[in-house]
Amino acid sequence: MGLPHLTSGFDLVERLDLGTHLKVHGPLAPIGGERLAALAERIALRGRGGAGFPFARKLRAVADSAIRRGVRPVVVVNGSEDEPACRKDTVLLNRAPHLVLDGALLAAEALGARALVVGVTRDSTQRSMEHALAERGLSHRRGAPLRARVQRNPVRMVTGESSALIRSADGGPPKPPGRKVRASEAGVGGAPTLLSNAETFAQLAVAARTGADRYRATGLPDEPGTVLLTLSGAVARPLVLEVPSGVPLSYVLQLAGAPPLLQGVLTGGYHGRWLDAPTAHEAVVARAALDAVGGALGAGAVLPLGQDTCPLGEALLVARWLAGESAGQCGPCHRGLPAAARGLEDVLQGGGPAALEALRQVTRAVKRRGACQHPDGSAAFIESALAAFTDDLAAHVLGGGCGRTVRAVLPLQAVGEGASGGGDAGPSGQRLAVDWTLCQGHGLCADLVPELIQLGPDGYPSTAEVSVPRYAQSRAVRAVRRCPALALRLEGNPTDPAGAGGGSVLPVLPARLPARGRHALGSGPAGRQAPISGRTVRRTTFRR
Template identity: 70%
Template sequence: MNTPLPDVPEVRVVGLPQLTQGFDLVERLDLQMHLKVHGPLEPMTGERLAQLTEEISLRGRGGAGFPFGQKLRAVAKSAISRGVRPVIVVNGSEGEPACRKDTVLLNRAPHLILDGALLAAEAVGARTLVVAVTRNSTEISMRAALAERGLSDRRGQRMRARVVRTPERMVSGEASSVIRAINGGPALPPGRRVRASDSGVGGAPTLLSNAETFAQVAVAARIGARRYSNTGTGQEPGTVMLTISGAVLRPMVVEVPTGVPLRYVLQMAGAPPVPQGVLTGGYHGNWIDSAAVQDAVVSRESLSAVGGSLGAGAILPIGPETCPLGEALRVANWLAAETAGQCGPCKLGLPAAAGGLADVMNGGGPAALEALREVTQAVKGRGACKHPDGSARFFASTLSAFTDDLAAHVFYGGCGRETTGVLPLPLPGYQESEESIPSGEKVLIDWTLCQGHGLCADIIPELIRINPDGYPSVADAVVPVHLQGRAQRAVRRCPALAMRIEQTAVPTSLARPGLPVSRRRELGSGRG
């Protein structure tokens, strides 16, 4: 039976803790406890910080694995050439149901993440910090952490910081989706390739990396490159955070040095001694078989060498009692439902691929298998974002990893095993949360009345910003349901009565079936 992972599962550590230091003392390290455990952190120049991250070969821990130092240099170069201050974004939008490592850090060690983000901000001269999160628990924790440091988004502060909520969806965690959401638009990929280091939040050069990456920066800055590199392998020093779930007795998040055998980590979580297969890197990752598990160690290089991937750090074994194609079909249907609906390969190709896998399992024979291979190949490299490519990788890996089971379904009508549902997926209806529902309303401003008081931007910064000229800039986006109340409050409190809310059409790709669109409401006068 499918059991979604809790926000904060059990946390274990192999060896000495770095990111999870202090977890044995308290459930959450507030600022005072954080400083007791980790000590103060001295600022450093941009060049020194870039050198440090290059010395430890630090790569982003969100899945793409881009070198952090290279990203830092690109943002600094763009900011200098354009003469504008860059923006720092912590991507804590963990929308994949098999991942909880960033959620654990955001909930239990929020100040370690902020340390790394503020260190990077000081190094490149940024004066704006945004933390993007997907869950109630992470939003509460990060808002509390900002308050403990006296940080807010109020004008006049040397550093303006805020938390932005994004929907709990696979596509919402992509960098371009996060930036689009921060800019006031929907949390969906824009369909065009623009480097955040050139133009991100508000059009400014933006340094965006995931929560664990900034926490790693904070650890390395405190202990130095030499001591940091004493842990892990020479090519990939330090520790990594992994989420272990699937067919295990104890789903957990574990901090482990690179180089530790993968089979040891699986044994900690109570995985089958000889798993039928292990999905590495999450639902955009790759399957490896039990023989590869015996050879692999925890590192990007080692997992890649045996056909796996580290990705976002999700490791999911399945036992011999379940049908692997049935497990893959459950994930395939979920991936198809996660489409942003913005391009054919995603909107049409992924459902077709999921349907093709179902046809194979239901006795479609060699013709169904060939059709599945064709549609999977057609999806690759043609999407407006990375979701189709990652999903196609999962399909292709499934077909190559379970050849015996595939043959049993193609030639004999099945493998004789039921699908037990060990891979975690959200419960039905999870997408009906208000954070992802467009209300069908827009905020509009009458510029003949607006006097630039700025109260609206303080009340609803997710949709309204203050331009350099002192007047508000309103995002051309539908108001999400969870922001309706604040949008109405901003309208009522406008001293110049310049704001109103009007009904607008909800794009079909954003609408949720079965959920009513709000009734027409106009607050043209601004009166309550």
């Protein structure tokens, strides 16, 4: 929509190789450290991965730490887009990989970085970025001026968290480490690390070519430039769209074919916030503007809901998925998120005001206590749904429900998607079953795998059989071995995903509410100066 910046050339070819990239965008000369920080400051560049941290402050913090410690830093591109509602970075990495690399190499040159890591979670993005690095002559071989590589992680929500990506780049598991250490101080290999997402680096490359004044001519004065959005949910055309900041949200929804009458719009993705229909109609696409009306730009996901579905039932499907995406490392995530999903289910099944108050207590309890931001974002998603759909909530709490079916219009991860990358995503093919003739209600199983087994009012498991995701498989085995009454067993073939059956990680609602959502979404001036590559990168001092 409007003049393309990040998406220039998309109408010409499916993927811009290095030659086509240079014809479309032109060459790019290195920029000194302080000049690059000043450019990022002038265009008000913030991280486009969700947190929105000012890029110039991050760049200077890494430079200061590197100079103080006398250590060459590392640059990390976060392309781990594992939320089913987001595909903008995937589009960039697949179709314009060299634009992302331009921004990353600009930062690497300015900082005198020793290494570049690109984090991805999909076959397509891995192939695209490995090919792009090869086109530039970049590799991970010893002795290279800049060692560059692609880091492949499993498709899980928590693998895109910055500390999880850094941990995996160091050879550890792709999970948050549980301690809060600034990447600018100690990131990959203990070195100061500049980490930002793919769109952020692409925006930096665009601004470096056009200059700050021309870049600022697009969009709002306080948030210049364009924004990449992923539109899905109740739309006729799920798509990734580049728009100038300040565009009315209603017009963006119209382009995607959203229904004229909406119940609400989820902004920012599954760690974002809901807007009711009147507010969404008046909102504009900008970080500050959305924050002011209770929304969020976040990772750029926009998901409207029509009038023909139960909004809280849709939210429950997402809450269950978020609980299943836990790394299982801390109590607020491991125990709190399954409890929050069960609490929302209790509300929808007529639990009344007591169930609603219990749900609110759980969501308050998990905040600011986790090893990463996953518990906070997931709890905020549920709280926002309760606040946005008050009429629907009242119908469930005080009456017999809203009367609408749940159509599963919010995209959830397709079974097996990204599984070829290894890791612990997806089903294990096994089921955890309770033998009622032996169970004595010790409750140890609920302590070991609370996302799979919950105790009922009588102190016994509330369900007889649940499917086991791969990430919980080892703990399910431990629960079987430690059951004092030998009342648990694992069934099914662990190597056959089809053996997972129809089980659900959490108890399901009545049959009209599907246990699983839809599949995720599918997928400057010319010149003769050589582009930035591994051959031009050298150790430099970040001067002010």
